[in-house]
Amino acid sequence: MLLNNQVIRKMGRIKMTSDGEGCSLDGRVGLFFVVDGELMLHICDLSDGEANGDFINFPESHDAVWQREYYAKHQVDFDYFPRGRIIYNRATSVYKLFYDSCTDITADEIYFCYPEGRCEAHLDEYYRCHKCNKNYIV
Numbered sequence: 001m002l003l004n005n006q007v008i009r010k011m012g013r014i015k016m017t018s019d020g021e022g023c024s025l026d027g028r029v030g031l032f033f034v035v036d037g038e039l040m041l042h043i044c045d046l047s048d049g050e051a052n053g054d055f056i057n058f059p060e061s062h063d064a065v066w067q068r069e070y071y072a073k074h075q076v077d078f079d080y081f082p083r084g085r086i087i088y089n090r091a092t093s094v095y096k097l098f099y100d101s102c103t104d105i106t107a108d109e110i111y112f113c114y115p116e117g118r119c120e121a122h123l124d125e126y127y128r129c130h131k132c133n134k135n136y137i138v
Contacts, residue, residue, distance in 0.1 A: 023113040025086070029095070031058045031065065032110070034082045034103045035074065041110070046088055054091040084124075086110065098124040 030043035042058065042065055049056035062085075066078030074080070084099030084107060095114050099107040101123055111121050 023109075025095075025110065025113040026115055026118075029056055029058050029086050029088050031060070031062055031085045032083060032103075032106070033062070033066070033070070033078075034106050035070070039106050039109075040070070043086075049088070051090075054089055056088040056090060058085065058087075079128075082106075084110075086119075093118065095119040097121045098126070100124070100128055 025043065027046055028043045029046060029049045030041055032039060032041040034040070042060070044058060046056050048059065050059040051057075062083055063078045071078075082100040082102035084097065084103055086095055086097050088095050095118060097107060097111055097114075097119055099121065107121055111119050
């Protein structure tokens with residue numbers, strides 16, 4: 001079982017559940033970064049998420065998580081690396097995965113950790129990293 005606000009750091013693959021049946025992110029929202037091929041996924045249970053209308057979101061911003069967890073090591077802003085977010089729509093019971101095109105493989109792995117038919121994946125220009133955003137200033 002995954003813990004509230006757990007960070008999963010794993011090269012290439014999302015950790016399997018303890019029963020060995022595969023990964024499960026059902027009942028969880030989060031945000032993630034992909035740094036040099038490493039997934040850094042921050043998740044919380046829906047009950048710990050932040051409600052806004054029909055949606056439940058991870059309670060922290062990418063910037064806040066990056067500043068606390070990663071800035072000292074990488075010395076770049078939070079939007080330098082590819083990133084994404086998973087929210088939950090309470091009205092439709094569907095998760096929405098928003099991601100940078102540089103995270104296609106990682107986004108697929110996250111997508112398949114949700115129940116079939118209950119997650120929609122969307123490329124989102126808001127989450128573009130420095131490579132995808134030609135206007136990015138280093």
